[in-house]
Amino acid sequence: PETDFWVSQLADLSVIGALNSGSRVVDYHDGDCGSNNSQNCFNQGFTVPPPPQQGGRWPCGQLTAKGIAMMRLKGQLIREKYCNFISDIDNVTQVHVQSTNIRRTIRSAQSLLAGLFPEHFVNVDADNQLSSSGELLPAIREVLVCHQAHGLAFPDGLDRQLFAQICDYDAWLWHQLYGKMEFCRASFSAGVQRIYTYLSGIPEGTTTHKLSLFSAHDNSLVAFANALQLQVPRVIPPYGAMLIFEVFRHRVTGEFYLKTLFEDDEVTFARDLTLRHVLIFHRHGDRTPVLTSIGSKVQQTHEETDFWASKVATPEQIELLQQTAKTIGADPSQPPTIRPSKESQFPYGLLTQKGVEHMTAKGRKFRERYGDFMGGNVKTEDVHVLSSSVPRTIESVQSLLRGFFYEGQNTQIKVPQFYVHTYTHNVLAPNHPLQVFNEIELIVHDDVVSLRSKIERGAMEKLSLHLRECLGVPEDQPLSWTAVRDALTCREAHDWPFPEGVDQKIFEQVTVYDTWLWQRLYHRKGFCHGAFKDGVKEIYAYLKSVVNNQKEVAKLSFFSAHDNSIVALLGALQIDVGAQLPEYGTAVTFEVHEDVATHEFYIKPLYEGEVVSFVGHHNDPFCPFSHFESLALEFLTVKA
Structure with missing residues (x-):
């Protein structure tokens, strides 16, 4: 049933045909495609690229009808933003478009063009140079993003708050990963080199286009931003997210300047921090x-x-x-x-x-x-x-x-x-009194009941009974988990034997539970304020x-x-x-x-x-x- 649902989210063939009628995927084309040329440029010679990759097991990984509409709207917004600049483009060879060899990025670029111009070419990179080669498995976040975007219910036990936490953590992991220059260089150096060569060709005069589009992936953007140390939000780019580079030339000095925007907000390169x-x-x-x-x-x-x-x-x-x-x-x-x-x-x-x-x-x-x-x-x-x-x-x-x-x-x-x-x-x-360490479990008892499962509480009660027997702690006296942990920590560090009946596994269980108790205690603002303000x-x-x-x-x-x-x-x-x-x-x-x-x-x-x-x-x-x-x-x- 879910497969049928995702099939239903794909665009009609008529929509795909419309995209293909205004643009064609080519590897290289040097024909004169000027507006004054009466010959249709589609009839001129070009080298056929390799077939696009699906980017997933069909229908997964495909651009949806919603995605096409969104990218077309993005194209219209770009046209509005740069209307005066775009109006001067009278030759389609002044527009350069490059995509990875994945079908959804090609369709995305075509959709952008549909919002920008009536017909264009899309230069596909057969070596997939704009796609990071790091193998990142989308797993939970990717599934939930798709569910949310198309109104599917989250699996049982997952809500929007947890979804937001998963997205934040996965974004942190991605930026930590691509923030490691060795990994980023190994996975995306070809993409950076391609865009650098393209942009550096503008002042050199080898790049003559007035507009260029590079269609890629979320991790392509993350890798590129980290490679250039751009101060962008540390998020995983949403569908259709864009990095825009505006190139300016000073009318007097002739110097070139670069202005960078992420989702229409200006961003800077690495700050000069000392x-x-x-x-x-x-x-x-x-x-x-x-x-x-x-x-x-x-x-x-x-x-x-x-x-x-x-x-x-x-x-x-x-x-x-x-x-x-x-x-x-x-x-x-x-x-x-x-x-x-x-x-x-x-x-x-x-x-x-x-x-x-x-x-x-x-x-x-x-x-x-x-x-x-x-x-x-x-x-x-x-x-x-x-x-x-x-x-x-x-x-x-x-x-x-x-x-x-x-x-x-x-x-x-x-x-x-x-x-x-x-x-x-x-x-x-x-x-606070030393006695607090003997009574933490009592002080945070409401958290013990509300935040720990019945199975977890039962396991700790069983462990408590065992420790009382081994250590000689009477039932009418609180068991000090902190005192037990402290004594065992010191003994382990100096190879002094544990008390009879206590082994390494028990020590680890005590440490995990006492850690939880401490964090519940000191994360109570009222208690922490009184103790450590x-x-x-x-x-x-x-x-x-x-x-x-x-x-x-x-x-x-x-x-x-x-x-x-x-x-x-x-x-x-x-x-x-x-x-x-x-x-x-x-x-x-x-x-x-x-x-x-x-x-x-x-x-x-x-x-x-x-x-x-x-x-x-x-x-x-x-x-x-x-x-x-x-x-x-x-x-x-x-x-x-």
Whole structure:
């Protein structure tokens, strides 16, 4: 039945005949087709091209009657837009048309011509140079687009909201793919070369047409836009979407200029952006356990305490870190705020030797990316550092600094000693009782009931009973999924055995569920605002100072915090990174770029080095500062 439906959407043969009567597919034709020529140009010699490809299993992949009508209307609109220019065309050889060797693009070009002119030729490219050679399977989005366009119902379980999300995500995937220059070059270099050769022939005098049409595909447009770094919306082009290049010549100087439009909106080539500042908001490195009490059957023994004591950072490591950066208060005149002290909690909750090494290595990675930006003559004021007042976050950022500014463990390049600022009010740690981690499941119980299926809830209840038995957690006490995850994470990282009855599969199940609980908790605006408004205010105010007075602030800043700090920040600024909790050393980076021409500022957010996006701005990795600011202020003005 669906096949019959799609057959019914195709154009009548009489419509196809009308298109063919006014244009013909040729490979090459050099006859004089001027309007003064009495001989019909169709009777002159031409080389017959290979038969067009169907572009899908018939009737799929064919231009519909709706598509023909739409493209003909597009032709009429172009004629209206360029009516004065087109009226000067008195010879059809002044119009060049090229299409891929796919039937729907040929029909589309013919339909455009039907709206523009009474008769024309369509030069087909037998090598299909305008069609990207990347094999992209349309799958869900393509099917839903066709269903929507022709009034077919979506499959059960799919609605318009989900359809929009699928389109957004697929568009992001396409632009990420074609944004990789190696892939784009391999799949579409022939198409770019063809159009470049054609346009460059205009100032050279080898291209004499006044109008040209190139009929291709959605991924042809995406590949072409990415190849030329055009600032077009990061969407998959809808049916009939057009890139238009208007070529102008200066009457006095004779210079040629190019104006580019996408769907009638002017677009520009790659902006001339310069990096002004890099803000790195990161989690501390590997540490010993914090939540040590998870049940009566899992108590800290002298053996385990000694084991963790052997893992904390060595005095030699700490000495090097202190040489790298000095811990101070809000300014150099104030003493640091460090609480709790290392001595009061030893050996728990402390940065390990492994953590120092890992964070130092991450610092070297950051140097690879931003070393040239910092240059060789680094001053103390070029780097701003703020840390949570906890020892492990202070030592973690000291490790990052050492990796960034030192060539090797003991070889110092000429850099000053930096300052690690701490505040009496620890703004970088979410402000809520530790007990919250024991009761997350109760706090977000309404989400558990409404968002998780009966099967999922049943599986977690079964796992909860098993863990209570293994760990010795009584029924009248909440099971702290976070405490269990934290203990198992530390044990796995240092090869300390899991409690009896707990294996790797259970650890993974606990991690997935606790990740979901955390995201539900910190994505509640009311809770997140109460817990982390001061942290968001600190980040926003600092980035605002960069934009307002960039010449007098540091070039690089580090904000050393915790895993829940990152989850809260992402929730507050509405940055989606998927279902994951920040691992040790995870970094959210905000690059601040300035447009050299307009002096507008942009924020480029990255999560572990991968570009992510703010809600409402998925089409461009460079987000206007004004959009970031609106999200920050929206969060900061939430009423508790």
